[in-house]
Amino acid sequence: STHSSVTIDPLRIVGNELKFLSKNIRQLLGSGHPILDTVAKYYTQSEGKHVRPLLVLLMSRATANTAKQPRHSQLELSQSAINTPISSPAVLYDNNPDQIASPLIDANDSKYAFAGDASILPAQRRLAEITELIHTASLLHDDVIDLSETRRGEPSANTTFGNKMAVLAGDFLLGRASVALARLRDPEVIELLATVIANLVEGEFMQLKNTAMDEKNPRWSEDTISYYLQKTYLKSASLISKSCRAAALLGECSPSVVEAAYSYGRNLGLAFQLVDDMLDYTISGAELGKPSGADLELGLATAPLLFAWRSRPELGKLVGRRFAEEGDVQQARDIVLQSDGLEQTRALAQEYCEKAISAIQILPAGEAREGLEDMCTKVMKRRK
Numbered sequence: 108s109t110h111s112s113v114t115i116d117p118l119r120i121v122g123n124e125l126k127f128l129s130k131n132i133r134q135l136l137g138s139g140h141p142i143l144d145t146v147a148k149y150y151t152q153s154e155g156k157h158v159r160p161l162l163v164l165l166m167s168r169a170t171a172n173t174a175k176q177p178r179h180s181q182l183e184l185s186q187s188a189i190n191t192p193i194s195s196p197a198v199l200y201d202n203n204p205d206q207i208a209s210p211l212i213d214a215n216d217s218k219y220a221f222a223g224d225a226s227i228l229p230a231q232r233r234l235a236e237i238t239e240l241i242h243t244a245s246l247l248h249d250d251v252i253d254l255s256e257t258r259r260g261e262p263s264a265n266t267t268f269g270n271k272m273a274v275l276a277g278d279f280l281l282g283r284a285s286v287a288l289a290r291l292r293d294p295e296v297i298e299l300l301a302t303v304i305a306n307l308v309e310g311e312f313m314q315l316k317n318t319a320m321d322e323k324n325p326r327w328s329e330d331t332i333s334y335y336l337q338k339t340y341l342k343s344a345s346l347i348s349k350s351c352r353a354a355a356l357l358g359e360c361s362p363s364v365v366e367a368a369y370s371y372g373r374n375l376g377l378a379f380q381l382v383d384d385m386l387d388y389t390i391s392g393a394e395l396g397k398p399s400g401a402d403l404e405l406g407l408a409t410a411p412l413l414f415a416w417r418s419r420p421e422l423g424k425l426v427g428r429r430f431a432e433e434g435d436v437q438q439a440r441d442i443v444l445q446s447d448g449l450e451q452t453r454a455l456a457q458e459y460c461e462k463a464i465s466a467i468q469i470l471p472a473g474e475a476r477e478g479l480e481d482m483c484t485k486v487m488k489r490r491k
């Protein structure tokens with residue numbers, strides 16, 4: 108055969124784990140109010156890519172066989188606490204979830220979604236679910252802010268249920284994510300993921316109102332790019348980097364492994380969003396499953412345009428009025444496509460991917476590390 112080696116499929120490495128993810132998440136989202144229950148679970152039914160949980164699970168496996176550095180003595184407590192159901196059918200009458208009298212779920216009971224990969228701790232598995240909950244909450248709110256009518260090829264939650272219910276459902280997801288997080292009984296991990304929630308809002312604010320430029324008379328400067336990258340870190344890379352870090356902390360890894368996990372997530376997260384901003388220019392809405400060309404329509408100048416702007420100063424006045432006048436969106440789009448903005452964006456994403464790969468070279472070689480490396484290739488090749 109001309110095929111050289113077996114390809115590593117990250118989805119296969121932790122595929123068994125992922126199979127149970129959506130079911131577990133739906134369990135975390137049970138509400139006694141039937142409509143809230145439906146709205147909260149709405150995005151768990153569509154075909155998400157589960158990038159963040161996948162990364163947490165791969166990182167958990169990739170760091171499993173590194174030297175351990177015990178952090179606290181209450182691990183047993185957290186192991187049982189995370190398996191206690193967070194919602195009960197009687198949740199409407201529930202004053203304090205800790206007082207729910209229900210038997211602990213036996214993690215080895217096949218009825219419970221335990222996929223059996225011994226190198227992944229129950230707390231890390233729960234962390235993976237929490238990252239998807241926080242991400243999904245941000246999508247519920249994002250689609251309201253962006254007036255998006257589609258998500259993953261289906262009508263968005265705000266389209267289907269209206270803005271009020273979509274916003275409230277997002278808040279509910281954050282509440283349940285917080286309960287699940289608290290039950291990990293790990294203050295450092297709680298602090299990391301709580302910071303992520305704040306960071307998402309900070310990133311969204313930076314995008315809403317650019318404080319690094321004179322919006323009346325915008326001019327390109329190096330600050331233009333650094334502001335964009337800071338925003339991008341907060342909006343997209345914070346969740347990935349801090350959850351990779353949290354996975355290593357839960358695995359009681361040494362400080363250098365914790366840093367490596369964080370650096371991998373930070374660099375991959377930045378690459379991921381750079382590619383996302385590129386796809387908004389290059390892929391149709393039908394293929395993306397969400398509106399394409401949406402950023403310019405929303406008045407947003409992302410990496411491809413910011414790089415184009417450097418050599419095309421006439422973009423400044425369009426940026427200043429947020430592409431709001433007749434023909435602005437088309438004109439800006441044409442200039443970006445004629446420039447090397449997309450190419451520069453791809454090159455920067457590629458650089459971050461290489462940094463991500465180099466960060467994890469201190470981890471033991473093997474299938475899980477290769478899975479993490481392959482995620483970098485996949486990010487560069489993705490079309491949705």
Ligand code: FPP
Pocket residue numbers: 241244245246248249250252253255277281304307308311342343397401
């Ligand atoms: C998608 O970006 C949105 C985000 C990555 C984060 C949005 C954050 C908020 C709305 C703040 C509130 C946060 C929480 C946790 C409730 P996009 O609009 O560029 O991507 P899209 O094309 O997928 O819509």
Ligand code: MG
Pocket residue numbers: 249252253
């Ligand atoms: Mg948005």
Ligand code: MG
Pocket residue numbers: 249250253255
């Ligand atoms: Mg959006």
